Amino acid sequence: MSPNKVALVAIYADVLQIGARNMQNFDLLNAVGQAHKPVLLKRGMSATIEDLLMAAEYILAHGNNRVMLCERGIRTFDNKYSRNTFDINAIPLLKELTHLPIVADPSHAIGVRRHVSPVTLAGVAAGADGLILETHPDPDHAVSDGDQSLTLPQFGELMNQVRAMAEAVGRSV
Amino acid sequence: MSPNKVALVAIYADVLQIGARNMQNFDLLNAVGQAHKPVLLKRGMSATIEDLLMAAEYILAHGNNRVMLCERGIRTFDNKYSRNTFDINAIPLLKELTHLPIVADPSHAIGVRRHVSPVTLAGVAAGADGLILETHPDPDHAVSDGDQSLTLPQFGELMNQVRAMAEAVGRSV
Amino acid sequence: MSPNKVALVAIYADVLQIGARNMQNFDLLNAVGQAHKPVLLKRGMSATIEDLLMAAEYILAHGNNRVMLCERGIRTFDNKYSRNTFDINAIPLLKELTHLPIVADPSHAIGVRRHVSPVTLAGVAAGADGLILETHPDPDHAVSDGDQSLTLPQFGELMNQVRAMAEAVGRSV
Amino acid sequence: MSPNKVALVAIYADVLQIGARNMQNFDLLNAVGQAHKPVLLKRGMSATIEDLLMAAEYILAHGNNRVMLCERGIRTFDNKYSRNTFDINAIPLLKELTHLPIVADPSHAIGVRRHVSPVTLAGVAAGADGLILETHPDPDHAVSDGDQSLTLPQFGELMNQVRAMAEAVGRSV
Numbered sequence: 001m002s003p004n005k006v007a008l009v010a011i012y013a014d015v016l017q018i019g020a021r022n023m024q025n026f027d028l029l030n031a032v033g034q035a036h037k038p039v040l041l042k043r044g045m046s047a048t049i050e051d052l053l054m055a056a057e058y059i060l061a062h063g064n065n066r067v068m069l070c071e072r073g074i075r076t077f078d079n080k081y082s083r084n085t086f087d088i089n090a091i092p093l094l095k096e097l098t099h100l101p102i103v104a105d106p107s108h109a110i111g112v113r114r115h116v117s118p119v120t121l122a123g124v125a126a127g128a129d130g131l132i133l134e135t136h137p138d139p140d141h142a143v144s145d146g147d148q149s150l151t152l153p154q155f156g157e158l159m160n161q162v163r164a165m166a167e168a169v170g171r172s173v
Numbered sequence: 174m175s176p177n178k179v180a181l182v183a184i185y186a187d188v189l190q191i192g193a194r195n196m197q198n199f200d201l202l203n204a205v206g207q208a209h210k211p212v213l214l215k216r217g218m219s220a221t222i223e224d225l226l227m228a229a230e231y232i233l234a235h236g237n238n239r240v241m242l243c244e245r246g247i248r249t250f251d252n253k254y255s256r257n258t259f260d261i262n263a264i265p266l267l268k269e270l271t272h273l274p275i276v277a278d279p280s281h282a283i284g285v286r287r288h289v290s291p292v293t294l295a296g297v298a299a300g301a302d303g304l305i306l307e308t309h310p311d312p313d314h315a316v317s318d319g320d321q322s323l324t325l326p327q328f329g330e331l332m333n334q335v336r337a338m339a340e341a342v343g344r345s346v
Numbered sequence: 347m348s349p350n351k352v353a354l355v356a357i358y359a360d361v362l363q364i365g366a367r368n369m370q371n372f373d374l375l376n377a378v379g380q381a382h383k384p385v386l387l388k389r390g391m392s393a394t395i396e397d398l399l400m401a402a403e404y405i406l407a408h409g410n411n412r413v414m415l416c417e418r419g420i421r422t423f424d425n426k427y428s429r430n431t432f433d434i435n436a437i438p439l440l441k442e443l444t445h446l447p448i449v450a451d452p453s454h455a456i457g458v459r460r461h462v463s464p465v466t467l468a469g470v471a472a473g474a475d476g477l478i479l480e481t482h483p484d485p486d487h488a489v490s491d492g493d494q495s496l497t498l499p500q501f502g503e504l505m506n507q508v509r510a511m512a513e514a515v516g517r518s519v
Numbered sequence: 520m521s522p523n524k525v526a527l528v529a530i531y532a533d534v535l536q537i538g539a540r541n542m543q544n545f546d547l548l549n550a551v552g553q554a555h556k557p558v559l560l561k562r563g564m565s566a567t568i569e570d571l572l573m574a575a576e577y578i579l580a581h582g583n584n585r586v587m588l589c590e591r592g593i594r595t596f597d598n599k600y601s602r603n604t605f606d607i608n609a610i611p612l613l614k615e616l617t618h619l620p621i622v623a624d625p626s627h628a629i630g631v632r633r634h635v636s637p638v639t640l641a642g643v644a645a646g647a648d649g650l651i652l653e654t655h656p657d658p659d660h661a662v663s664d665g666d667q668s669l670t671l672p673q674f675g676e677l678m679n680q681v682r683a684m685a686e687a688v689g690r691s692v
Contacts, residue, residue, distance in 0.1 A: 219565030
């Protein structure tokens, strides 16, 4: 992703997302730091907690303080049954280390549609401030990421569970 | 741990625990497979889901079918702020792959007392059938694992949260 | 790194290096693919062999076929005594999978000056086509990467060993 | 492996090998520490350098000081083209941290016959004191580990290369 496309994207998008593979593309971080839109910074697949916080500093240092940090799964030795390993520890650790909101991305983390819901609920239970979930009216024919996309009924059911769980721990959706 | 100690331990213990470092100590697995006590088999710190299931087969093949599988954190590149990475994905994956009950061990997984509760709640939300939690009346002076042991009031509060969360998803404690 | 800086750098530099953190900065890969200078593509710290080869395809697809692949160490669970883990396997694997030359970067891989030489010799023995080594007349006072930079006498001695080793396996420097 | 088999094995074997999966089977380490035979201690697939040294201490503490440490590959995120990742860094690091001899096991580390030779030469170049290589007169029909076993001609050729390389760095075989 090129920094000089940021201004154009910022006209139309509500949130600027920095993908995991660009978490340390420093010129791009600087560019979104100068934009007037919130930024969702996704954790690189082998970025430590500290790497993620340091990447966020590039954005903050340029005056954009509307930064959300996103846990989307890390690379580990075990990738037979899932795409990445959702790092649930990262949620309480980041909540302690920074005031920035923490968003969970269970879709990319586990990468298997029928297992997205339990990982989502786990993210909420651990304290995530937000969720990013892939849904599709017909995921089996999606152009991209269909394997991990929820159907619309699955999404509706999951949101009911999320609400119930949030209330159980004194939070609201 | 030596296989010939199993018979003695089995007289006094309610459950035989195979530690993570012995998950592939095959003679020991064979020995507990012949015992008449339930077995808690802890996942090795770099064991894949498949390695864990195959280790359980050694116990089952000797006639002991009361085996619980325990996720206790895996080794990843990120170990500055936590002891291990709790593999939350493992819970729904194992629930699908086996009928054996899945126990979460958040204490060893994150290894930091004040973060044990969110990881515990995440484990319950993801579908864990059981929990193993370290508690201590005075953890700062514990002989072993004090850093990750809950105080008794913390444990009591956590159990209330676990109950509320379980009920929210239609389960009971 | 911004793609629009490539043309300027290409005027002065003999080789364009893509750093490990930008291995999947696809706009940048496209830009160096259009430049008329050789490219040293460093493997990301958690990039698989396949990720590296696919990243090289972005450069090749734009018409620049002077691409060198560089192994510079991967992220593993063991980082107490070294900075990264030099993936020696990657050298024979890449030699088989691609015709592109393979360069070893032992300095970044182990990150400790006194251990750079054995890892360098290992890289040569495994079949590396090139080496990238950090040297400094006074590494203890270097602005960057001093811990892993060889002194000039160390570099001279290492080059003698490299020559001897290359000859032993029928190659020349 | 059961500790009470050690005495029997020690009658017939020249060297007692502790397999990677038993590196932290502490009762077994204690038992070989009391035997009067050299011990080859293989590094666990996710054991740190420090874990390996601490495991060796169990043997040494029981009076057996003829211990060899063996690097046989670690578990990383990249396992498509090789079985494990040979940790070449471990050789110079261990040579500095301990006086015990370091043995390289390239067969298990890369797990692919045609790539065993380059990894072997790398191990020698990095300073390994010994090698353990799997060979078989007809590896395609071997009962175990055939994929990583050298044919006898391959083994002969490799030993010639090892000798040449050792001499190049002032060592002898």
